[in-house]
Amino acid sequence: MSSNPTIDSLSYEEARDELVRVVSELEQGAATLEHSLELWERGEALAARCEEWLIGAKARLDAARAAAVTPAASSSDAGSAAEEEIF
Structure with a gap:
């Protein structure tokens, strides 16, 4: 963060508008x-x-995308393993 407490407390929109x-x-x-x-x-x-x-918003989006992909990959892997056991 910057060393200016006034700027540090601004929302993105407030900082952008002032800029x-x-x-x-x-x-x-x-x-x-x-x-x-x-x-x-x-x-x-x-x-x-x-x-x-x-940067913070991008990190949150990346984390949300990763969380959305992880459960789908896990259930897909489990389904593949179950199919392999059947055959």
Whole structure:
């Protein structure tokens, strides 16, 4: 996680929406150099937070897929073993 507790508590959608606002403000080019640097640093932290959420979501999906495949494979293997014993 980032070292910013405010960013660490944001949901994916909150971090993404704020990142969009930060990028928009930077693209306008009206900010001072110092403010632009602060915006850039916040944008980097927000992007990292979004990435953490996406990595976590992918891990959950991968785990769910693996769990869904494992019982099917086990019952399929058991059925094959039973068929082999019959013949």
